[in-house]
Amino acid sequence: MNALPDAFVWLTTATNWQGEKGVWHRLGEHLYFSGTCLAVACLLALPLALWLGHMGKGGALAVNISNIGRAVPTLAVLVLLSLTPLSKYGDLPTLIALVLFAVPPLLTNAYVGMREVDRSVVEAARGMGMSGRQLFLRVELPLAYPLIMTGLRSAAVQVVATATLAAMAGEGGLGRIITAGFNLQDTPQVVAGAVLVAALALLVEGVLVALGRILDPMRGRALPG
Amino acid sequence: MAQQDCLVANDWVCAEYVRSRGQELVDATLQHVGITVVSIAIGLAVALPLALLARRGKAFAGPVLGLTTALYSVPSLAMFSLLLPLFGLSAALVVTGLVLYSLTILVRNILAGLEAVPEEAREAARGMGYGPGRLLWEVELPLALPALFAGVRMATVATVALTTVGAIVDYGGLGGLIMSGLRSDFKAQVLTASVLCVLLAVTADLLLLAVQRALTPWTRIRSRRPSDTRAAKVVEPA
Numbered sequence: 001m002n003a004l005p006d007a008f009v010w011l012t013t014a015t016n017w018q019g020e021k022g023v024w025h026r027l028g029e030h031l032y033f034s035g036t037c038l039a040v041a042c043l044l045a046l047p048l049a050l051w052l053g054h055m056g057k058g059g060a061l062a063v064n065i066s067n068i069g070r071a072v073p074t075l076a077v078l079v080l081l082s083l084t085p086l087s088k089y090g091d092l093p094t095l096i097a098l099v100l101f102a103v104p105p106l107l108t109n110a111y112v113g114m115r116e117v118d119r120s121v122v123e124a125a126r127g128m129g130m131s132g133r134q135l136f137l138r139v140e141l142p143l144a145y146p147l148i149m150t151g152l153r154s155a156a157v158q159v160v161a162t163a164t165l166a167a168m169a170g171e172g173g174l175g176r177i178i179t180a181g182f183n184l185q186d187t188p189q190v191v192a193g194a195v196l197v198a199a200l201a202l203l204v205e206g207v208l209v210a211l212g213r214i215l216d217p218m219r220g221r222a223l224p225g
Numbered sequence: 226m227a228q229q230d231c232l233v234a235n236d237w238v239c240a241e242y243v244r245s246r247g248q249e250l251v252d253a254t255l256q257h258v259g260i261t262v263v264s265i266a267i268g269l270a271v272a273l274p275l276a277l278l279a280r281r282g283k284a285f286a287g288p289v290l291g292l293t294t295a296l297y298s299v300p301s302l303a304m305f306s307l308l309l310p311l312f313g314l315s316a317a318l319v320v321t322g323l324v325l326y327s328l329t330i331l332v333r334n335i336l337a338g339l340e341a342v343p344e345e346a347r348e349a350a351r352g353m354g355y356g357p358g359r360l361l362w363e364v365e366l367p368l369a370l371p372a373l374f375a376g377v378r379m380a381t382v383a384t385v386a387l388t389t390v391g392a393i394v395d396y397g398g399l400g401g402l403i404m405s406g407l408r409s410d411f412k413a414q415v416l417t418a419s420v421l422c423v424l425l426a427v428t429a430d431l432l433l434l435a436v437q438r439a440l441t442p443w444t445r446i447r448s449r450r451p452s453d454t455r456a457a458k459v460v461e462p463a
Contacts, residue, residue, distance in 0.1 A: 003310030070379065071426040073386040075400055076419035079407045083415060161300035168302070168393065169407065178306050182393060187309055194306035198299045205298045 006188035007195060023196065029172040033163045037095055038156055041102035049107045053114020054136050062111035069104030074162050078169040094166045101162050102155040109151025113144030142217040149212035156208055160201045174200065239413035254421060257398025261384050264320050268327035268380060276335035289332065297329040301390040319391035326387060327380040334376025338369030371444055374437035378430050385426040
């Protein structure tokens, strides 16, 4: 059972961090894929989910889309897209797959968050003469915020995981260190790559939890009830 | 002849492929089903004691829920890779990884189901002289069944999808066909295996729903909010 010490040796060898196949370059690819796709997915999903939630429409769509997202294997979508003519455009198939898998958690959580705002609070706000816009910005959005952040966190974790799998479809990212390790039958490299990926995923999750607390619009205010 | 052409032309949809490689598809599907069923069964066997432990108080609930949630954040490829030194290239590696993932959903749902058991039901059972074991098996678990099944369904659907990643160690069921199709640029194989995978997930979900309905006839008599929606809110791994 020398795998962990050997993986540590792999991680502390400077040459493994440099060059096109090195950790820094793969990490850069990973962060570029993940960041871009998370941003695009937010731009697509959040306005739609918040609008649907505000209007109280499309509930079945918002909930079912997340069930569909869970049933479709990420690997299958990555491989299918990489076999389409889209693969002529470099990273495009991967980027599309990443966005596709980031949308469901964002959409569902933001929608549910908007719908779960206490109806009596909404009625009270209307009674105070708030317009639809004021109601949305000052009441619904702050109260839906925790679930919107949960969706963002799930989406980020999903994106990091999908970007790792992209390596199995021949793309870059940190997963490439793992798949290369499998091809070379180099267990220490496989474990080292896995440690890096797991650390990145947990770090992303931790940062988003902290960010969510700092940005919480209800922070420091007494909760109703 | 026209049917053979789709293999030569490398079409996405090809009946000849399904005909000529039927056995390969059946074998991969059976492996897929086997890995999924074993993973969920072991997952349940591990999740139940963990949920009971977590129920004992905050001192246990925090670590149990924290650990299972953290496990869920680890990407599947990394999870399988971290288990490589322990299991080598084996089906046990894939099953272990899938069990660890299923725990997140299962523990949360069992816990939510147990906590939703009305206190009056417990009191009544105790008043009738039920001991803790009998209370659990004959009162609490049956009442927690809808939430438990919601968890089993979600975990099963997720596990069917995740099993494909097992292809990295050659035990990925239909994922193996997807990967070999990718390597040989064989479109019909990739699409057929992918579609079968989704069908498998949907079939398993519907089957479990049928079992749940058969086991919990009382949920359809009483008019109340279906437990499904309540459980679904709690279980979504954050």
